[in-house]
Amino acid sequence: MIKPKVAVVTGGAQGIGKAICEAFIEQGVSVCSIDRQDNDDFVGDIADETVLRAFASKVIAEHGAIDYLINNACLSRGGLHTCSYDDFNYVLRVGITAPFLLTQLLMDHFNTPASIVNISSTRHVMSQANTESYTAAKGGISALTHAMAITLAGKARVNSISPGWIDTTHTSFAGADASQHPVGRVGTPADIVHAVMFLCDPKSRFITGQDIVVDGGMTKLMVYHNDCGWTYNPEAKPT
Numbered sequence: 001m002i003k004p005k006v007a008v009v010t011g012g013a014q015g016i017g018k019a020i021c022e023a024f025i026e027q028g029v030s031v032c033s034i035d036r037q038d039n040d041d042f043v044g045d046i047a048d049e050t051v052l053r054a055f056a057s058k059v060i061a062e063h064g065a066i067d068y069l070i071n072n073a074c075l076s077r078g079g080l081h082t083c084s085y086d087d088f089n090y091v092l093r094v095g096i097t098a099p100f101l102l103t104q105l106l107m108d109h110f111n112t113p114a115s116i117v118n119i120s121s122t123r124h125v126m127s128q129a130n131t132e133s134y135t136a137a138k139g140g141i142s143a144l145t146h147a148m149a150i151t152l153a154g155k156a157r158v159n160s161i162s163p164g165w166i167d168t169t170h171t172s173f174a175g176a177d178a179s180q181h182p183v184g185r186v187g188t189p190a191d192i193v194h195a196v197m198f199l200c201d202p203k204s205r206f207i208t209g210q211d212i213v214v215d216g217g218m219t220k221l222m223v224y225h226n227d228c229g230w231t232y233n234p235e236a237k238p239t
Contacts, residue, residue, distance in 0.1 A: 005029045006063045007200075008106065010046055010098065011073030013037035015168040016119065019189035020070055020196055027197075032059045035073070046073055046098040047090055056105035065111045068200050069156075071099035071141065072119040079132035088133050095137025096144060103148060107155065114156035115200040118145050119192070120211060122164045122219050138162075142211055149209030157208040159199045163192050164215020176230045182217030191216075 007024045011017035012033030021031045034042040034055045042058060044051035059066065074095040077087035099118060123131065124138040142160055149158035166187040167173065173186040181187075195214050198204055213219065225232040 005067040005111075006059075006065065007031050007068040007070065008059055008066055008102070009033045009070040009072060010102070011035055012041070013039040016163070016166060016189045016192050017070075017072040019193050020072065023193045023197060024068070029068070030063060032063070046102070047093040049101065052098055052101055053105065056102060059106065060109050065109050066106050067111045067114055069103060069106060069114065069116045070119070070196060071102065071116070073098065074119070074134065074137055074141075076131060076134035079130035079135075081130045083133045088136075091133040091137050092140065095134075096140035099141060100144060103152075107152065110156050112155055113202075113205065116148065116152070116156050116158040117196050117199050118142075118158070118160040120145070120160045120162045122162045122213060122215050124162060126219060145211065146209040153208070157199075157205065159207060159209065160211045161192060161195045161199070162211055162213045162215070163187065164213070164218045166192060180218060180221060180223055180230055181215075182221055185216065187214065187216055
């Protein structure tokens with residue numbers, strides 16, 4: 001009997017992470033997920049080293065070998081105007097330190113060749129005001145991606161995906177929200193899932209150390225005041 005492949009996903013209880021887990025399950029892959037939110041696998045905070053080590057030990061004990069690692073979990077706690085020292089470092093522990101440590105804990109148990117996909121963001125190259133904690137974490141995971149791709153050469157391919165605006169609330173967007181995207185719509189978790197599955201496919205074995213931007217072309221469209229239904233408003237505060 002052929003053992004099913006195994007995927008490890010952080011932040012798998014909601015949003016993009018949940019969609020990734022569901023897609024793997026549909027393919028018959030055994031999924032191990034960790035999230036602070038309630039889920040059917042492992043509830044815990046990946047910023048806590050003890051929790052992360054316990055999760056990795058559980059994965060290894062139950063499955064022995066891992067085929068896919070998806071480092072998805074991250075969050076924001078604001079930036080220069082609102083983020084404390086402790087909050088800033090907490091975001092970095094979730095967004096950079098946890099992917100590093102989890103990879104380190106699992107790498108001797110990868111089926112060769114394994115595939116690691118780190119979820120970054122277009123915010124690693126562009127920003128809104130007061131988003132330094134999240135932007136720094138995404139910049140870090142993008143750099144960590146190509147470093148790990150070299151270290152793990154021959155053992156695992158390592159790539160990242162940089163989503164743009166991805167709606168996880170099933171909201172219908174029109175007008176400027178849609179038209180500022182060259183493809184004419186806001187993204188959905190399915191758009192990221194397709195990219196993850198592409199990078200995990202053995203047919204993509206010549207791709208490593210890369211970042212794939214999945215943003216509907218938004219970061220390529222130069223938008224000025226009154227372009228595409230968008231009006232510059234310096235008084236607006238980012239959410």
